[in-house]
Amino acid sequence: xxxxxxxxxLVPKHEILSKDKAEELLKLLGITREQLxxxxxxxxxxxxxxxxxxxxxxxxxxSLTAGESLFYRLVVD
Amino acid sequence: MVPxxxxxIKFEVLSPQEIRRMSVAKITNPETYDDxxxxxxxxxxxxxxxxxxxxxxxxxxxxxxxxxxxxxGHIELAAPVIHVGYAKLIARLLNGTCRKCKRILLKNERxxxxxxxxxxxxxxxQSYDDIVKEVFRLTKATKKCPHCGEEQVEIKxxxxxxxxxxxxxxxxxxxxxxxxxxxxxxxxxxxxDPKSVRPEWFVLTVLPVPPVTTRPSIILETGQRSEDxxxxxxxxxxxxxxxxxxxxxxGAPQQILEDLWELLQYHVTTYFDNExxxxxxxxxxxxxxxxxxxxRLKGKEGRFRKSLSGKRVNFxxxxxxxxxxxxxxxxxxxxxxxxxxxxxxxxxxxxNIEMAREFILRREHPSANYVVRPDGKRLKVIxxxxxxxxxxxxxxxxxxxxLMDGDxxxxxxxxxxxxxxxxxHYVKVLPYKTFRLNPAVCPxxxxxxxxxxxxxxxxxxxxxxAEAKILMAVQEHILSPRFGGPIVGGIHDHISGLYxxxxxxxxxxxxxxxxxxxxxxxxxxxxxxxxxxxxxxSFILPDITLEFKAEICQGCEKCxxxxxxxxxxxxxxxGKLLCGTIDEKAVGAFKxxxxxxIARKYGNSEARRFIDNMTKLAIRVITGLGFxxxxxxxxxxxxxxxxxxxxxxxxxxxxxELIRAYKDGNLEPMPGxxxxxxxxxxxxxxxxxxxxxxxxxxxxxxxxxxxxxxMAVSGARGSMLNVTQMVACIGQQSVRGERIMRGxxxxxxxxxxxxxxxxxxxxxxxxxNSYRKGLSPIEFFFHAAGGREGLVDTAVRTSQSGYLQRRMxxxxxxxxxxxxxTVREQTSGIIVQYKYGEDxxxxxKSYRGKAVDVKRLLREIVxxxxx
Ligand SMILES: [Mg+2]
Ligand SMILES: [Zn+2]
Ligand SMILES: [Zn+2]
Ligand SMILES: [Zn+2]
Numbered sequence: 001x002x003x004x005x006x007x008x009x010l011v012p013k014h015e016i017l018s019k020d021k022a023e024e025l026l027k028l029l030g031i032t033r034e035q036l037x038x039x040x041x042x043x044x045x046x047x048x049x050x051x052x053x054x055x056x057x058x059x060x061x062x063s064l065t066a067g068e069s070l071f072y073r074l075v076v077d
Numbered sequence: 078m079v080p081x082x083x084x085x086i087k088f089e090v091l092s093p094q095e096i097r098r099m100s101v102a103k104i105t106n107p108e109t110y111d112d113x114x115x116x117x118x119x120x121x122x123x124x125x126x127x128x129x130x131x132x133x134x135x136x137x138x139x140x141x142x143x144x145x146x147x148x149x150g151h152i153e154l155a156a157p158v159i160h161v162g163y164a165k166l167i168a169r170l171l172n173g174t175c176r177k178c179k180r181i182l183l184k185n186e187r188x189x190x191x192x193x194x195x196x197x198x199x200x201x202x203q204s205y206d207d208i209v210k211e212v213f214r215l216t217k218a219t220k221k222c223p224h225c226g227e228e229q230v231e232i233k234x235x236x237x238x239x240x241x242x243x244x245x246x247x248x249x250x251x252x253x254x255x256x257x258x259x260x261x262x263x264x265x266x267x268x269x270d271p272k273s274v275r276p277e278w279f280v281l282t283v284l285p286v287p288p289v290t291t292r293p294s295i296i297l298e299t300g301q302r303s304e305d306x307x308x309x310x311x312x313x314x315x316x317x318x319x320x321x322x323x324x325x326x327x328g329a330p331q332q333i334l335e336d337l338w339e340l341l342q343y344h345v346t347t348y349f350d351n352e353x354x355x356x357x358x359x360x361x362x363x364x365x366x367x368x369x370x371x372x373r374l375k376g377k378e379g380r381f382r383k384s385l386s387g388k389r390v391n392f393x394x395x396x397x398x399x400x401x402x403x404x405x406x407x408x409x410x411x412x413x414x415x416x417x418x419x420x421x422x423x424x425x426x427x428x429n430i431e432m433a434r435e436f437i438l439r440r441e442h443p444s445a446n447y448v449v450r451p452d453g454k455r456l457k458v459i460x461x462x463x464x465x466x467x468x469x470x471x472x473x474x475x476x477x478x479x480l481m482d483g484d485x486x487x488x489x490x491x492x493x494x495x496x497x498x499x500x501x502h503y504v505k506v507l508p509y510k511t512f513r514l515n516p517a518v519c520p521x522x523x524x525x526x527x528x529x530x531x532x533x534x535x536x537x538x539x540x541x542x543a544e545a546k547i548l549m550a551v552q553e554h555i556l557s558p559r560f561g562g563p564i565v566g567g568i569h570d571h572i573s574g575l576y577x578x579x580x581x582x583x584x585x586x587x588x589x590x591x592x593x594x595x596x597x598x599x600x601x602x603x604x605x606x607x608x609x610x611x612x613x614x615s616f617i618l619p620d621i622t623l624e625f626k627a628e629i630c631q632g633c634e635k636c637x638x639x640x641x642x643x644x645x646x647x648x649x650x651x652g653k654l655l656c657g658t659i660d661e662k663a664v665g666a667f668k669x670x671x672x673x674x675i676a677r678k679y680g681n682s683e684a685r686r687f688i689d690n691m692t693k694l695a696i697r698v699i700t701g702l703g704f705x706x707x708x709x710x711x712x713x714x715x716x717x718x719x720x721x722x723x724x725x726x727x728x729x730x731x732x733x734e735l736i737r738a739y740k741d742g743n744l745e746p747m748p749g750x751x752x753x754x755x756x757x758x759x760x761x762x763x764x765x766x767x768x769x770x771x772x773x774x775x776x777x778x779x780x781x782x783x784x785x786x787x788m789a790v791s792g793a794r795g796s797m798l799n800v801t802q803m804v805a806c807i808g809q810q811s812v813r814g815e816r817i818m819r820g821x822x823x824x825x826x827x828x829x830x831x832x833x834x835x836x837x838x839x840x841x842x843x844x845x846n847s848y849r850k851g852l853s854p855i856e857f858f859f860h861a862a863g864g865r866e867g868l869v870d871t872a873v874r875t876s877q878s879g880y881l882q883r884r885m886x887x888x889x890x891x892x893x894x895x896x897x898x899t900v901r902e903q904t905s906g907i908i909v910q911y912k913y914g915e916d917x918x919x920x921x922k923s924y925r926g927k928a929v930d931v932k933r934l935l936r937e938i939v940x941x942x943x944x
Contacts, residue, residue, distance in 0.1 A: 029899065035906045065928065066916035 005048050012061040014045050017072070022056045025072060039073035051075045089273035090163075096283045100151035101125045101137045104286050107315040109294075109304065121311050122289055126150050129293040147288025152314065154282055155321040157249040158342045159238040161349050163279035168234035170276050171255060173216035173267060176242070177227040179258035181266055182219035183212070192265045209268035236355035237346055249342065253280035284345065286311060306367040310348040310359065317341045392535040394419055398490075399526050401513035402696040403596065405689045406565060407551050409488050409502035410513025411480060411533065413442060416506045419535050420446050420477035421484055425470055433476040437467040442479060442506070449475035480504055480535065485545045487534040488514070490522040494882060497521035497557065497564060501549035517571065517692050518551055520666035521564045552685035556676055558921035563673055563684075566666035567691060570704070572793035573784075574695030575659040576629075577702050578610040581644055585610065593697050597690040611654040617690040619683060620652040621674050622936065628662040628792040661792025664691055668792070677924075677933075706784040711803045711849045717778040721771040721805050725845050728767030729838055732760050736836050756836070757816065761809060764843055768808035772801030779804065807844035807852070810863035817842035817859050830855060 005011050017025065026033065039046055039057055051057055055075045063069040102125040109122045116122035116130075124136040127147030135145035159167065174181055181188055191212055198205040220229050233241040240247040256279065261271035269276065292305035304312075321337045347359040350371035358366040374380045394415045401410055411419075423433050436445040437458055445458050448466050451473040458466055470476065480486070482505055489499040500521065507513060512531055519525060536542045547553075557564035567575070577583075578593075585593070590608045599616045626636065630645040638646050639656045647657030649671070663671045676684035713721075738744045739756045746755045776797065779786050785803065788794045802808065810817055817827055818841060824833040831840040838845075842859035846852050852860055891903045898917045900910040914920075916928055924930035 029897075029908065031906060031908065035908060037908060061915075063915040065914065065918070066912070069915040070911055072911065 005045055011045065012059050014049050014051075015058050015060075016049060016051050017056040017058050021058075025056065033074055036072055036074040038076045041075060041077055046075055053077050087273070090275075090278045091285065092275065092278050093281075093283045096149075096151050096285050099149050100285065101148040102150040102286075104150045104152050104311075104315060105319070107312050107319065109308065109312070110302065114302070121286065121308050121315070122294070123150060126286065127288045127290045129289050145290070147290030149288060150286035152284045152286055152311075152318060154284055154341070154345075155318050155325065156338050156341065157253050157280045157282050158338075158345045159249050159252065160279050160281050161237050161346045161353055164236075164238050165234070167252060167256070167276070167279050168232060168240065169213045169217070170259065170267060171232040171240065171247075171252065173213055174255070174259050174263070175222040175225060175227055176229060176255075178222060178225040179255060180222065180224040180260065181263035182216040182222060182229065183266065184223045187215075188263065188266045195265065195268060205268060212266050212268075237353040238342060248338070249280050253277050253282075256280065281345065284314065306361075306369060307348075309361075310344065310367060310369055313344045313359070314341065314348060317344055390534065392419060392537060394533045395530055397511045398524060398529050398531045399511040399513055400516045401507075402515060402692050404505060404513060404515045405503075406515045406518050406685055406692075407503055408505045408515070409486065409533070410505050410507040410511075411486070412510050412512070413506055413508060414510065415533070416480040416504070417442060417444070418446075419480045419533075421480060421535060422449075422537055423476040423478055424539075425474045425476060426472050430470065430472065433470060433474075433478075434467040436476055436478040437470070438463055443481050445476050445478045447477040449477070480506065482506055485536060485542050485550075487536065487545060487549065488512075488522075489532045489534070490524050490529065491532075492879065494523075495521075495557075495559065497554045498523075499549065500551045500554055501545035502551060515689075515692060516568055517565055517666070517688050519568060520566070521551075521554060521557070552681040555672065555681055555684050555688070556921050558919070560667075561920050561923040561925045561927070562667060563669045563676065564666055565688060566669040566672050567661070567664040567688075567695065568666055569794050570699050571692050571695040572661050572665055572791050573704055573788055574697075574699035575614065575664060575691070576787060576791040576793070577704065578695070578698045579614050579654065579657075579659040580610070581658075583610045584608070585613065589701065592701055593694055596693040596697055598686070599690065611656075614659055614694070615653045617687065617694055618649065618652040618654065618671070619675060619679055619687065621649060621671070621678060622651060623647070623649040623670060623674055625662065625670050627658050628660040628665070628668070629658055629790045658791070660790075664695075665792055673924075674933075704784060708849070710779075710783055710785055711800075711847075713775055713778045713804055717774055720774050724770045724774065725767050725806060728763050731763050732838055735759050735763070739836075760836075760838070760841075761816065764809050764838060768801065768806045771805035772797060775801060775805040803848045805847050807847060807856075807860065809838075810842040810844060810859040812862055812866050817862055819862070828855060828858065 006013065033054075033056075036056065039051075041047070041051075041053055046057065049057070053075050057073045057075060059071040059073065061069050061071060102119065102123045104119060104121060104123065106117055106120040108117050109120050111117050116124050116133075118124075124133065125148060127137070127145045128135045128140070128142050131142050134141055135148075137148045138145050140146075183191070191208060195205045195208050198208065217231075221227070222229065230242050232247070235241065238249075240252060256276040259276055264271045264274070264276070287307065292307040294302050294304045294308065297303050317337060317340050321334065321341060324333055324337060343356060344359070346353060346356065347367070348369050351358045351367050351369040352372065352375075359369070360366050372379070377383065394411075396412065396415065404410055423429060423436070425433050433445075436443060437448065439445075440460065440463075447458060448456050448470060450456065456462075456466060482503075484504040485501050486504055487499055488502045491498075493499060498521070500518075502514075505513075512533065514522075514524070514531075522531070524531065536545050551565065555563050555565045584607050586607055587605065590602075590613055593613055594602070594616055597617055602616060625647050627645045627647050629643060630636075630641075631643055633641075636646065639648055641657075644656065644658050647659070647663060648655045659671075662668050672684055672688060675687050735744070735756060739752065744752055744756060746752050747758065750758070776786060779800070781787070781790075783800075785795065785800050786797075789797045789800050812819065818825075820827050821829065826833050826835055827840060827842070831837075835841075839855070842863065844852060844856040844860055846856060892900055892909055893903055894900055894913045898912050899908055900913050901908055918928045920926065924933070
């Protein structure tokens with residue numbers, strides 16, 4: 001049986017951002033890729049969603065104060 | 078000079094060539110000044126090293142005193158000496174390399190592995206200390222050279238700078254020769270970069286002489302010149318160095334040369350650090366140890382903590398603080414003496430030149446201390462030159478006038494733990510010698526008046542003054558970003574006073590009411606013969622509508638709202654207090670719902686106005702009505718005392734039963750607890766219950782009019798527990814949450830008055846008396862034991878939280894919330910949060926931490942329309 005990490009209630013939703021969306025995000029924030037927070041390829045969730053170095057992962061977390069909060073991480077080696 | 082950006086800083090070790098290259102003079106003469114007091118060429122005060130005497134010019138750069146930054150010189154050492162700072166590293170290197178072929182004591186493949194690992198860490202910007210440590214550990218343990226097969230002899234390092242190979246002592250020269258031969262490729266494994274460091278440089282052959290500007294001599298009152306400690310030490314070094322040279326030239330015996338060499342080593346060692354273990358510190362003639370290089374930097378008085386982290390400023394004052402409820406919360410009372418010392422610059426223009434003149438001409442308080450010419454020259458204003466200076470000033474000059482009413486100043490109390498610890502106040506110059514502040518601003522500063530001192534700073538530029546007024550004024554900090562409620566508000570007598578005014582249906586005569594409100598800015602008062610307290614309080618209220626349970630609310634099962642028999646349900650409608658008592662919940666710092674509402678509805682100025690009026694009103698009410706406690710306020714009738722005695726006796730009997738049950742083995746253990754724990758917990762609970770009951774009885778007899786009770790229930794000061802302890806029973810004393818069991822552990826008793834193993838309440842710190850009745854000697858002892866824990870706790874907590882706070886500030890200081898709501902690190906631009914706090918809410922503008930106050934909104938929209 002294969003367990004999906006994403007099914008666990010404590011693991012927030014992770015998804016790979018499309019090329020267009022990624023560019024849009026960087027433009028909106030006015031930053032380079034390097035200035036994003038990082039996530040390693042060795043991270044189990046990265047393996048699960050199959051993100052490659054250079055990808056940007058969008059994380060949707062449950063938040064006590066804001067209901068839902070968005071976070072983005074750059075996948076690195 | 079063109080400002081340049083510093084991309085990086087790299088630390089390297091100075092090579093002998095580098096030392097010579099940066100030197101402007103070779104120093105050989107131990108004398109400093111000649112008989113005429115002129116610096117000697119080639120001496121330590123050589124004019125090429127910079128100038129400190131006014132009138133002379135630097136022979137290197139031509140600058141005068143103050144212009145010339147100073148220049149390094151050098152001393153050619155007659156024999157090499159160990160640099161103490163590197164002594165330990167030298168020992169490790171000697172032990173890590175072969176005594177014959179000087180290669181690292183590791184096989185090539187191992188070495189390469191380590192170097193690879195170190196380079197990887199460097200690339201990732203991580204520390205590689207642990208790898209280097211491992212290399213030193215491994216190489217020291219290697220007994221046979223893997224390159225040439227030579228057996229290794231351990232080099233013994235003796236502090237501070239001596240090395241022995243077996244019995245044989247290594248001279249610095251021997252050491253240097255060994256280090257010279259270590260190949261560059263091997264150095265990398267020791268964590269040394271051969272591009273910037275060669276180990277033989279750890280043994281000095283040339284000594285840099287720091288510029289005279291870093292070791293200026295001072296002229297004593299006697300006219301004598303007193304040299305800096307560093308200069309003294311350098312004189313010693315040169316003297317011994319020259320002696321060594323002469324002796325060697327003259328062909329002196331080996332023993333003498335060796336002694337001189339060791340002496341030279343001693344002087345160089347103490348020149349770097351005069352507190353190294355193993356050798357006596359170099360001393361002055363007076364017996365005072367010299368302050369050499371390391372001493373200049375190290376410790377509390379050193380360059381880092383004293384001069385760089387701890388800065389002193391001008392335009393500041395410090396004195397004791399005391400209260401003045403007549404001041405606005407925005408004001409600070411400043412003693413005249415201080416106001417005459419501190420100054421504010423007037424930048425003279427055609428429009429204010431007449432005013433500036435007047436200040437110069439005045440002989441007392443708002444006068445001027447200095448005028449500054451456009452070229453920067455400062456002229457002191459004295460009685461004899463007032464007229465002359467007043468004539469002289471022109472637009473472009475600066476007149477430094479005294480501090481006056483209405484000036485903005487920054488007011489601060491340490492420890493400055495949050496931003497409300499430094500706030501801007503408006504000056505009010507007052508007689509006497511203390512700073513005065515409205516007690517309502519005590520909570521943000523955490524100040525009281527038991528001797529607290531506070532600091533005052535005068536912003537000098539117009540920009541700084543504007544910033545202080547707009548961003549730092551007290552009224553801008555009434556709502557705290559810590560919990561989204563008011564941090565400035567009523568305390569102590571403010572709350573007692575308003576309680577006395579508004580509780581129940583008290584009626585006051587016209588005359589009384591006039592006295593109460595005359596200090597406030599209330600103007601239109603309907604003319605009546607008598608007013609209720611609630612009406613009086615309504616005078617200072619702006620148009621607000623509020624409903625809440627007061628602090629004195631007893632928490633009845635079903636709240637009767639406006640019909641509450643304790644008058645604990647507050648209803649304010651359109652600025653009229655209809656029912657309920659004003660207490661901590663309404664106007665107190667931290668809680669104050671009225672302050673909260675006014676600040677949100679009408680802004681900070683109105684909130685300030687309310688607090689000013691509220692404190693003035695409350696103080697006048699409490700002084701008018703009188704409020705006091707004495708010993709008879711904690712007296713209770715005999716029957717009450719008997720009842721309390723009864724309760725305690727019953728509890729003691731219960732405890733005895735528990736102990737008997739425990740000893741007989743009849744005690745049922747609680748789930749997950751041992752028998753002993755069960756017993757202790759049951760006893761604690763029984764005695765705690767007894768005290769609570771005693772307190773209930775006491776407060777029943779004290780009544781609601783008792784001052785101590787009023788203070789406790791209204792939230793002005795103290796708690797019902799405090800009252801209970803004064804009146805009825807102090808209760809169980811504890812250390813670390815347990816009944817007191819320390820001291821004679823071997824005989825299982827706390828004091829020799831008890832039988833060994835006594836578990837009774839008396840033997841374990843239960844104080845049955847009240848503070849009113851007084852404690853028995855044994856109770857007093859236990860009380861002291863429990864009380865001490867509290868003192869120790871606070872002492873330990875403050876130091877720990879201070880350290881934690883500093884670390885947190887260091888970690889967070891470069892983060893900033895940008896205009897787009899993201900949180901970014903300021904140097905790299907790295908994003909930390911995409912929305913500040915996930916919801917982007919400014920906690921200061923939140924309602925007690927929540928983003929929106931739905932109830933208030935509803936009231937505003939629906940409730941308002943209904944009524
Ligand atoms: Mg104090
Ligand atoms: Zn110079
Ligand atoms: Zn060898
Ligand atoms: Zn009630």
